[in-house]
Amino acid sequence: MQSFNRGLRMPRKSPFVVELSAEESAELNRRATRYTLPYFEVVRAKMILMAAGGMSNDEIAARLDTRREVVSQWRQRFFKERLAGLEERARPGRPRVFPPRAHD
Numbered sequence: 001m002q003s004f005n006r007g008l009r010m011p012r013k014s015p016f017v018v019e020l021s022a023e024e025s026a027e028l029n030r031r032a033t034r035y036t037l038p039y040f041e042v043v044r045a046k047m048i049l050m051a052a053g054g055m056s057n058d059e060i061a062a063r064l065d066t067r068r069e070v071v072s073q074w075r076q077r078f079f080k081e082r083l084a085g086l087e088e089r090a091r092p093g094r095p096r097v098f099p100p101r102a103h104d
Contacts, residue, residue: 048078
């Protein structure tokens with residue numbers, strides 16, 4: 001039986017079921033359709049809207065051309081922290097320093 005199951009991939013179902021309030025849905029739709037927001041904010045909003053629509057992480061990843069692990073991370077953060085979980089967090093380490101441009 002083990003050799004039979006080796007080649008099959010079972011679809012994964014996320015334990016983090018996303019259900020949106022009316023306010024959250026409105027805010028995520030606003031973010032998903034804004035051309036002036038940073039790309040990462042638009043994609044995160046789309047991920048959560050698709051998750052709320054019942055799509056699996058694999059389906060969302062395929063639609064948005066990203067990895068399933070990325071979708072899983074944002075789904076989990078939204079589930080635990082709601083909209084605040086989609087915000088950028090401070091990263092460890094020294095901030096980037098760019099040298100001043102040389103004028104020709």
